[in-house]
Amino acid sequence: MTGREIENLIKLLSRLPGLGPRSARRAVLQMLKKPEMLMLPLADSLRATADAMTTCSNCGNIDVTDPCHICADYNRGPDIICVVEEVQDLWALERGASFKGQYHVLGGTLSPLDGVGPDDLKIDQLINRARADEVTEVILATNATVDGQTTAHYITERLIETGVKVTRLAHGVPVGGELDYLDDGTLAAALRSRSVV
Amino acid sequence: MTNRLAVSRIQLSEFRCYESLRLSLNSTSVVLTGPNGAGKTNLLEAVSLLSPGGGLRRAKLGEIARNFPANPDGETRAWAVSADLETPDGAFQVGSGLDPAALAQGRERRAVRIDGETKRGQASLGRVCAAVWLTPQMDRLFLDGPSARRRFLDRLVYGLDPEHSSRVAAYEHSLRSRAKLLKEGKGDDKWLASIEDSMVRHGIAVAVARADLLARLSRAGTMAVGPFPAARMALAGDLENWLENLPAVEVEDKMRAALRDGRSRDGAYGGAIVGPQRSDLLVWHDAKGQSADQCSTGEQKALLLAIIMANTRLQTKARGAGPLLLLDEVVAHLDAERRKHLFDEIVALGVQAWMTGTDRALFEGLDGRAQFFRVEDATLTLETTP
Ligand SMILES: [Zn+2]
Numbered sequence: 001m002t003g004r005e006i007e008n009l010i011k012l013l014s015r016l017p018g019l020g021p022r023s024a025r026r027a028v029l030q031m032l033k034k035p036e037m038l039m040l041p042l043a044d045s046l047r048a049t050a051d052a053m054t055t056c057s058n059c060g061n062i063d064v065t066d067p068c069h070i071c072a073d074y075n076r077g078p079d080i081i082c083v084v085e086e087v088q089d090l091w092a093l094e095r096g097a098s099f100k101g102q103y104h105v106l107g108g109t110l111s112p113l114d115g116v117g118p119d120d121l122k123i124d125q126l127i128n129r130a131r132a133d134e135v136t137e138v139i140l141a142t143n144a145t146v147d148g149q150t151t152a153h154y155i156t157e158r159l160i161e162t163g164v165k166v167t168r169l170a171h172g173v174p175v176g177g178e179l180d181y182l183d184d185g186t187l188a189a190a191l192r193s194r195s196v197v
Numbered sequence: 198m199t200n201r202l203a204v205s206r207i208q209l210s211e212f213r214c215y216e217s218l219r220l221s222l223n224s225t226s227v228v229l230t231g232p233n234g235a236g237k238t239n240l241l242e243a244v245s246l247l248s249p250g251g252g253l254r255r256a257k258l259g260e261i262a263r264n265f266p267a268n269p270d271g272e273t274r275a276w277a278v279s280a281d282l283e284t285p286d287g288a289f290q291v292g293s294g295l296d297p298a299a300l301a302q303g304r305e306r307r308a309v310r311i312d313g314e315t316k317r318g319q320a321s322l323g324r325v326c327a328a329v330w331l332t333p334q335m336d337r338l339f340l341d342g343p344s345a346r347r348r349f350l351d352r353l354v355y356g357l358d359p360e361h362s363s364r365v366a367a368y369e370h371s372l373r374s375r376a377k378l379l380k381e382g383k384g385d386d387k388w389l390a391s392i393e394d395s396m397v398r399h400g401i402a403v404a405v406a407r408a409d410l411l412a413r414l415s416r417a418g419t420m421a422v423g424p425f426p427a428a429r430m431a432l433a434g435d436l437e438n439w440l441e442n443l444p445a446v447e448v449e450d451k452m453r454a455a456l457r458d459g460r461s462r463d464g465a466y467g468g469a470i471v472g473p474q475r476s477d478l479l480v481w482h483d484a485k486g487q488s489a490d491q492c493s494t495g496e497q498k499a500l501l502l503a504i505i506m507a508n509t510r511l512q513t514k515a516r517g518a519g520p521l522l523l524l525d526e527v528v529a530h531l532d533a534e535r536r537k538h539l540f541d542e543i544v545a546l547g548v549q550a551w552m553t554g555t556d557r558a559l560f561e562g563l564d565g566r567a568q569f570f571r572v573e574d575a576t577l578t579l580e581t582t583p
Contacts (some may be wrong), residue, residue: 020298042225110388112374112381146367146395150374154391 007013008018012165029111047090058129060122062087070103073081077101079130082191083155085148086111089141089179096184099191101139104129110154123155130162137165139194143179167194202327202518203549204244205288206281211263211274213239219237222568224283225583226550230557231572237553240572241523243278244551246293248328249319249355253523258295258305275300277308282326284382285517286384289325312541318366323359327512329505331498332522336376339489339497343477349501350432350478351403353508354410354494356520361406368399371494372469375456393456396472397429397449403473404436405445417511423517424540425503426496427483434476499531502539519548528554 005025006028012120014024031039049064063069068091080101082089090103106121118124130138138159142148156166171194179187203224214236229237238253242261245253252261259265262274277294281320289311296308309316311325312449329352336346354361375392378384384392411430439448451582459470468474481491482500489500508517515524522543528536540562543550550567554560560569569580 020301025315033394098522110391112377112384112392113370118385146370146399150391150395152372153394154388157387157391 016188021064025175042185052092059103060087060107060125061090061103077116078132078134079136079158080139081126081137083126084141084179085151086122092179093141093187093191096191106142106151109142109151111147115121118154121151123158126155127158127162129142130159130164134146135164137167139167139169139191140197141169141179141191152197166197168197199281199518200285201287201547201549202521203283204247204521204563205279205283207243207244208279209240209277211276212243212261212278213238213263213276215243216263216575218575219269220570220575221575223255223582224449224547224549226548226563226567227573228560229372229551229553229568229577230555230560230564231567232555235572236575237572238332238525239575241332241525241551241553244280244521244582245328245330245383245523247291247322247326247523248280248281249323249359250352252336253330253332253525257481258307262295272304273300284325289553291322291325291447292493293322296459297538299425318363320359320363320366322360322363323355327356327359327520328523329353329356329508330525331505331521332523332525333525335501336494336498338501339480339492344474346478346480347474347476350407350410352384354406356411356508357515358406361403364399364402364406368396368403368473371395371399372472372474375469376463376467379460380467382464389460393453396469397452400436400472401445401448401452403442404432404434404440404476407432407476408437408440409506413511413515417507422503422506422542423504424532424534426485428489428500428504428507429483430479430504431479433479434473436473437470495530498527499535502527502531505543506539509546513546513548514558519546522550523550524550524552526551526553528559529556540566 002158010021010024010028010195013019013027014021019027031042038052051060052064054064054066055062056066058067058071061068061070065072070187077100081104082099082101083104083106085106085108090105093099102109104122104126106123108116108121112123129135140152140155142152152168159166161167169190201224205224207220207222207224208527209218223471227238227565231237242252242254242559249464257272275295275297277292279290282291282373284290291314292308292310294308296306299306307319311321335345335349338349339400349362351365373391377541378389378392391562407473411432414430429531436452443451455471456469480500481487482489482496485492489497492500505522509522513519531539536559546567552560564581565583568582571578571580
């Protein structure tokens with residue numbers, strides 16, 4: 001139907017979450033109709049972002065600077081660290097704009113069935129950060145999945161030696177629900193009414 | 198709003214022998230008659246997949262696709278079941294199938310949609326639909342190992358307590374996780390303890406919910422109805438013993454300690470030394486005082502049916518509607534008196550039963566009270582409907 005380059009573009013786009021082959025086809029068609037307005041700026045933006053992107057060596061967030069703009073923001077309090085599984089969870093919490101502390105991205109959950117252990121996650125880094133004097137509280141905002149809850153339990157045990165206060169997001173996070181799927185109001189409420197483990 | 202649970206429309210695509218099928222139904226029961234291999238049980242399986250779990254065949258997702266087994270370069274097709282349900286909580290549109298997006302990436306994952314919204318986990322299905330079945334594969338339920346009996350019991354619990362399915366899934370997930378760590382000799386103490394904590398919380402909740410159902414069934418005191426034998430039931434296992442004799446907090450500590458102490462044994466032999474996966478459902482023919490496995494095949498089937506009907510009565514009272522009853526090749530094994538009683542009770546309780554058989558005449562007692570379809574070569578023809 002179309003040339004190889006276009007088919008390839010459709011194929012690549014359809015691998016993005018939320019885009020099936022049909023919507024990828026529609027997106028490509030839209031770009032082909034307006035190359036100057038959409039396609040070239042998108043290509044430039046993709047290239048620039050790919051060149052600049054980096055993982056924050058402090059918290060694990062993905063950004064274009066290291067430390068990331070959250071870690072570098074002096075308006076944010078240093079005393080509370082919110083622990084999330086993935087960058088998408090950090091973004092979900094930031095979307096709600098109700099949390100003004102630090103983050104720590106684990107990079108997943110403990111999952112023996114997928115071969116993921118403590119050494120595969122940024123848990124040692126978290127323990128180190130929690131030892132700092134200015135840190136008074138660690139909020140565990142892992143998902144309400146079985147692995148997410150087990151990971152929270154494990155981190156709680158590991159944090160005992162640091163003496164820091166450990167809290168969990170309040171109920172209202174549905175079982176098996178992932179943070180990214182929650183609306184901002186629910187997330188903010190869960191954060192406000194967190195409870196000590 | 199209705200005081201029943203019923204399928205008012207069901208649509209299959211690429212499902213077993215059905216390339217596509219569309220049925221509009223009223224809320225009365227559905228009788229499917231036709232030769233063996235015509236597609237009757239496949240339709241029951243489709244209905245069973247509207248409730249949590251892997252359906253009445255417990256098939257792998259890919260096996261359900263119409264072109265299974267696919268030729269080497271053929272792609273598995275994304276099968277789907279979609280249905281409109283009438284429930285006491287209102288009408289719902291439910292979809293269940295092989296997730297096409299995951300399939301495109303070479304993974305097989307169940308997709309669940311309710312009212313057009315994608316749901317995570319199957320517990321959400323349990324909140325809108327319950328189904329209980331009796332199939333020829335269950336003829337050996339009392340003779341085979343205890344796992345099938347536990348599954349049977351858990352399915353009854355789902356109907357009263359939809360969260361039970363997510364607890365069972367969470368427990369099994371943690372059980373498998375721990376077994377893998379122990380086998381590989383990898384887990385440190387804190388990691389194992391975290392997994393065992395999950396097993397304790399979910400495992401005890403599973404055992405309590407099962408015991409609660411048995412207690413409610415025996416309190417209902419209506420196990421024996423008409424010509425069906427009364428069943429007496431009990432759960433046997435360490436966890437059940439502890440729960441009967443100790444406060445729940447102590448049971449938690451005891452189970453946690455047993456798991457910690459049992460690690461080397463469990464690492465060597467697999468499984469876990471304690472937990473709801475070690476319990477067994479014991480059933481007796483009450484009048485004869487005989488264990489179910491000692492009864493004749495016919496009496497065993499009658500006992501199972503008696504338990505299912507007692508549960509249906511209980512659930513109708515407790516939740517405003519009984520489950521969908523899927524009775525595959527059951528009616529042919531009942532004498533005229535039991536058939537009549539079963540039909541009358543299904544109609545009286547207002548449940549939608551889906552029944553199959555080769556002999557149309559055996560279902561005469563439901564004439565004018567159920568929808569009759571003739572099934573041949575994966576094609577359904579409506580014969581009569583009330
Ligand atoms: Zn950072």
